[in-house]
Amino acid sequence: MGKNKLGFPLTYNKLYEYYDLLSANQDEIDRKNRFIDKILSQYKVKTVLDFTCGTGAQLFGLTKLGYQVTGVDLSPFLLKIAKEKSRQKKLEVEIIEGDVRETQVGSFDATITIFNAIGHLTKTDFETSIRNVHKNLVNGGLYVFDIFNLNAMTDDAIKNLAMDVKVITGNTKIYHNQNSEINRENGRLTSYDCFTIEKEYDEPKVLKDEFTLQIYTAKELRKILVRNRFEVLGQYEINGSKLLEQETINMLTVAKRS
Ligand SMILES: C[S@@+](CC[C@H](N)C(=O)[O-])C[C@H]1O[C@@H](n2cnc3c(N)ncnc32)[C@H](O)[C@@H]1O
Structure with a gap:
């Protein structure tokens, strides 16, 4: 059994230049972005804080779809790539080095942390992050995130x-x-x-x-969100289909700041 200590993969630091090549392919990224767009548009979201933006998979995808997106991430290496891409793509997006647990950027209609990003946080730090997400949202703002399903x-x-x-x-x-x-x-x-x-x-x-x-069951996530002043609006398979609590591997949760 491994050390069980959370930590970052080499693709966030030493091997950062290969992050895009070695992580999700563009089709998967586009599919996820389309579903996130479907949710955000349903709730008339205009401004989005991507709190774990990495090299910009959602940051640029959602910007192209018309949202005003700000990207934040802890890894200066991945942010370097994101900034380079924003220059190449000529997309004016704000990209800031920060920590989902404590950085305050403003009041957004929605905050996202996508691609198992919260798995890098201990359960205590995840709750700290949820409270910080709360601070970065307007009243009624959305928090959308995905994580592997323990069940x-x-x-x-x-x-x-x-x-x-x-x-x-x-x-x-x-x-x-x-x-x-x-x-x-x-x-x-x-x-x-x-x-x-x-x-x-x-x-x-x-x-x-x-x-x-650190991964979770769907029920655990609902409990954590509710005790941190979020209302759970829905849980889904990452591609948009219905969540099967014992079967869905990648689950996406949508919650509203209450
Ligand atoms: C799997 S990557 C996902 C990046 C991007 N959303 C994507 O889909 O490619 C997880 C990201 O979470 C970031 N991260 C981990 N802990 C963080 C924290 N405490 N605050 C902000 N970002 C964090 C990592 O640096 C990494 O960029």
Whole structure:
């Protein structure tokens, strides 16, 4: 069993330049953004705080869809990429280094933390973050976030999370092998990663990594939100279909500041 200590994967720091290549593909990002758009438009949202924006998967997607989005993230490395993209795309977005647990940016119609971002927080820090999200929302503002569903993490589901991929960028080949393990007692999902970076003429570099995410059941999330002055409006499969409490792997929760 792993150390069970939360932490960040190497793709947020040492290997940040490969984050986009090694994380979700553009189709998945677009699909998620379309569903988030569907929710935000239903509630007439105009301004959005992306509190864990990383390299900008939602930040730029939602900006293009017409929202006024501000991006915040803890990783200066990923923010560097986000800022470079905003220059290239000529999209005027505010991008700030900050922490979902304490940064105050303003009063937004909605706040989002997408792609299991809250899994990097301890349960106590998640509650601190929810209270801070509350402070960054207008009255009745929305909090939209996704996280793996602990109830759905059967042995088969854990096996299905495994990855063995090769990606190529310029003259660099990257092999990424990942396996996961779940501690069902405390809801901690540990990922063991091995990256092999092959650059032309250089010796291949092998980097091993281990990080843990705190994951939740749908019911647990509802309880946490309610005791921190949010009303839960809905919980879904990340692609928009109905949440199956024992089966849905990636669940998206929509809550309203009350
Ligand atoms: C899996 S990435 C998701 C990034 C982006 N939303 C996406 O879909 O690609 C999780 C992000 O959460 C950020 N993060 C983790 N803890 C944070 C904190 N306390 N405050 C702000 N950002 C945080 C990480 O730096 C990382 O960019």
